[in-house]
Amino acid sequence: MDIIWILLEALIKAVVILNLILLFAAALGVWAERKVSAWIQNRIGPNRVGPFGLLQPFADVFKLFMKEDLIPKAADKTFHRIAPIITLGIAISVYAVIPFADDVKIGDKIYQMGIAPDLNIGILFVLALTSVGVYGITLAGWSSNNKYSLLGGLRSSAQMISYELSMGLALVGVLMIAGSLSLNEIVSKQDVIWRWNVIFQPLGFILFLVSSFAETNRTPFDLPEAEPELVGGYNTEYSGMKFGMFFLAEYANMATSSAIIVLLYFGGWQLPFPADWLGLQQGSIALAVAQFINFMLKIAILVFFFIWVRWTVPRFRYDQLMNLGWKVLLPLALLNVLLTAVGIWLLK
Amino acid sequence: MNIRKNSEAERLSFWEKLYLPEIAKGMGITFRQMFKPKFTRQYPEEVWIPTGSYRGRPVLVNEDDGERCVACGLCSRVCPALAIEVQAAETDRDKERYPEKFEINMLRCIYCGFCEEVCPEEAIVMSKDYDLVFTSQEEAILGKDKLLVHISKLQDRLEFLRQYK
Numbered sequence: 001m002d003i004i005w006i007l008l009e010a011l012i013k014a015v016v017i018l019n020l021i022l023l024f025a026a027a028l029g030v031w032a033e034r035k036v037s038a039w040i041q042n043r044i045g046p047n048r049v050g051p052f053g054l055l056q057p058f059a060d061v062f063k064l065f066m067k068e069d070l071i072p073k074a075a076d077k078t079f080h081r082i083a084p085i086i087t088l089g090i091a092i093s094v095y096a097v098i099p100f101a102d103d104v105k106i107g108d109k110i111y112q113m114g115i116a117p118d119l120n121i122g123i124l125f126v127l128a129l130t131s132v133g134v135y136g137i138t139l140a141g142w143s144s145n146n147k148y149s150l151l152g153g154l155r156s157s158a159q160m161i162s163y164e165l166s167m168g169l170a171l172v173g174v175l176m177i178a179g180s181l182s183l184n185e186i187v188s189k190q191d192v193i194w195r196w197n198v199i200f201q202p203l204g205f206i207l208f209l210v211s212s213f214a215e216t217n218r219t220p221f222d223l224p225e226a227e228p229e230l231v232g233g234y235n236t237e238y239s240g241m242k243f244g245m246f247f248l249a250e251y252a253n254m255a256t257s258s259a260i261i262v263l264l265y266f267g268g269w270q271l272p273f274p275a276d277w278l279g280l281q282q283g284s285i286a287l288a289v290a291q292f293i294n295f296m297l298k299i300a301i302l303v304f305f306f307i308w309v310r311w312t313v314p315r316f317r318y319d320q321l322m323n324l325g326w327k328v329l330l331p332l333a334l335l336n337v338l339l340t341a342v343g344i345w346l347l348k
Numbered sequence: 349m350n351i352r353k354n355s356e357a358e359r360l361s362f363w364e365k366l367y368l369p370e371i372a373k374g375m376g377i378t379f380r381q382m383f384k385p386k387f388t389r390q391y392p393e394e395v396w397i398p399t400g401s402y403r404g405r406p407v408l409v410n411e412d413d414g415e416r417c418v419a420c421g422l423c424s425r426v427c428p429a430l431a432i433e434v435q436a437a438e439t440d441r442d443k444e445r446y447p448e449k450f451e452i453n454m455l456r457c458i459y460c461g462f463c464e465e466v467c468p469e470e471a472i473v474m475s476k477d478y479d480l481v482f483t484s485q486e487e488a489i490l491g492k493d494k495l496l497v498h499i500s501k502l503q504d505r506l507e508f509l510r511q512y513k
Contacts, residue, residue: 039382044390206368312378313371 029251069240079143084245087136122183144237152233156224162325167211169333187268258302400508416471423463431456
């Protein structure tokens with residue numbers, strides 16, 4: 001009987017969180033991208049569908065549903081179908097370990113705000129899943145049987161190899177300070193603004209930020225897509241909702257990366273000041289709501305930052321990207337680990 | 349030899365080679381752009397009205413005492429897209445000739461303005477109409493009923509022609 005309740009609780013959480021991310025975050029991300037790009041280019045942006053054009057992403061998805069779903073004759077049909085599912089599935093499943101607020105006490109039962117936020121290998125799980133995510137793109141490129149798609153897929157995997165390393169190493173600094181892989185524990189160490197990791201780890205933060213741009217295939221590192229040279233790269237041969245899934249996955253990935261950056265460097269769901277200042281009790285629902293809103297706000301700011309960078313910085317050349325990954329970011333990440341180790345050793 | 353080294357390392361200063369300060373500068377520019385006035389025209393609500401120099405749909409000038417056209421057929425002769433068809437007939441008025449049938453196929457018209465340029469009577473001029481929508485090929489062939497426009501509505505264009513033609 002008990003196991004059924006636990007499963008039911010997890011299921012309800014999963015449904016709520018998936019809807020929140022897929023419908024809300026991804027749709028709002030698409031809308032924000034179109035609006036911000038319009039503002040930067042002195043345009044107005046979508047404003048016809050719904051108030052301020054807020055329903056535009058739903059209209060877009062509806063259009064994609066109506067489109068004919070083409071599969072090229074020479075494509076490997078199985079993998080062609082699986083690839084977008086892998087990409088979107090991975091992008092969403094990372095949310096399994098993300099804590100949205102502090103634990104809430106109702107009666108004598110403690111509820112965790114997240115599907116499995118206390119997983120003791122949380123950050124390792126995230127890294128593993130995002131690495132699997134590249135399979136979706138590479139498979140999409142390979143199974144399309146199109147030279148441009150293949151090049152896009154290859155670029156994606158090459159890019160992944162050169163950035164995963166420095167990304168992982170940049171994380172080590174945070175893990176050394178927190179002494180744990182659990183996301184909940186990393187967050188609970190950063191309870192006020194002057195204990196946020198970004199203050200102790202400025203170099204590590206910049207490295208992680210740059211790497212996560214590469215990880216999410218966003219400009220300036222969107223080489224797998226590279227419209228002008230690769231006609232859309234890995235998603236050239238995709239249409240209809242399969243293309244829509246890649247599209248949504250990009251924005252879900254962006255939200256995921258932002259969430260991870262917030263959790264690791266900007267105190268996660270912790271308010272920037274001690275919770276007593278608001279007069280809220282530890283473990284109360286009101287505090288959890290405040291923390292949740294705070295967390296979402298931080299994510300929104302970072303998503304805006306992602307979009308803002310996309311419409312400012314041009315794409316890197318392929319060799320520049322490799323140079324940056326191997327010759328600059330990797331040594332700097334190692335240096336960051338060394339500096340953190342020395343810092344901890346001196347302060348102990 | 350006159351070869352000078354011009355590598356990236358020589359051209360850029362230390363701070364420029366760091367990338368990040370330059371990127372921050374660029375992002376400052378784009379952030380400022382966001383608050384500048386917008387160029388977008390909300391088209392169907394905010395209609396654009398062209399000046400006299402605009403070459404829109406060609407129309408026939410209609411004066412108070414009848415049309416100007418004498419059906420000489422020069423416009424039809426000069427039209428590079430063969431869009432104009434004129435059939436002349438005789439009348440008792442001073443001008444003696446008038447077009448019995450005058451048709452412009454708007455699917456053929458390329459808005460070059462040659463008909464207007466060649467017309468000895470200034471009878472066919474380019475109007476300001478640009479919002480042309482047809483639901484069938486037959487509908488796109490405009491007859492005299494749609495081509496005749498009163499001279500008072502064409503003053504801008506006639507003024508322009510007097511100055512620059």
